[in-house]
Amino acid sequence: MQQNDNFADYGYSFQAKVIAAALSDRDFLVQSIDLLESKYFDNRAFKWIFERTCHYYTDFKQCPTLDVFKIQIANIAKTDVLRAEVLKAIADVFKSMGSNESDKIKQTVIQFRQNHD
Numbered sequence: 001m002q003q004n005d006n007f008a009d010y011g012y013s014f015q016a017k018v019i020a021a022a023l024s025d026r027d028f029l030v031q032s033i034d035l036l037e038s039k040y041f042d043n044r045a046f047k048w049i050f051e052r053t054c055h056y057y058t059d060f061k062q063c064p065t066l067d068v069f070k071i072q073i074a075n076i077a078k079t080d081v082l083r084a085e086v087l088k089a090i091a092d093v094f095k096s097m098g099s100n101e102s103d104k105i106k107q108t109v110i111q112f113r114q115n116h117d
Contacts, residue, residue, distance in 0.1 A: 005116065008042040010108070013096070015046045016089065017105045020096035022053060023063050028106055033057065035113045044082065045089035066094060 007015050018041075022029040033054050038047040052072050056064040064072075069090050076083040099105070 006040045006042045007112070012043065012092075014105065014108075015041050015043060016092040017096045017099055017101060018109055019046060019049055019053065019093045020099065021102050021105050021109075022050075023093065024097045025102070025106075026063055029053070029057055029063055032109070035110065040112075043085075043089065045085035048082065048086055049089060049093065066090070 007018070018032075018036075022032045036050070038050045041047045041050055049069070052069070053064055056062070056068060073083060073086055073090070076086065
């Protein structure tokens with residue numbers, strides 16, 4: 001059986017929860033920066049969010065807040081379809097924060113990455 005090289009098999013909700021876990025757990029965010037690449041997300045909005053999260057943390061050593069994302073989203077042209085996709089995805093990410101599945105999500109991410117070394 002061929003192994004998928006991204007989170008597509010895990011689905012949209014899983015990917016939202018991965019980013020939510022990184023945004024709500026600084027240690028996991030630091031680990032994610034080392035373990036993950038945006039290419040693991042099959043949704044371009046999640047790729048955008050993950051890249052901005054990593055850059056923000058690298059620059060400021062803090063997890064970005066919803067307000068930070070609002071400012072970054074404002075820089076996307078209103079006519080760009082990506083803007084609507086990011087708005088939906090960021091809403092889903094923040095709804096997923098505090099999920100009781102957070103530990104399992106983190107463990108699955110680590111296993112995924114170990115399987116792709």
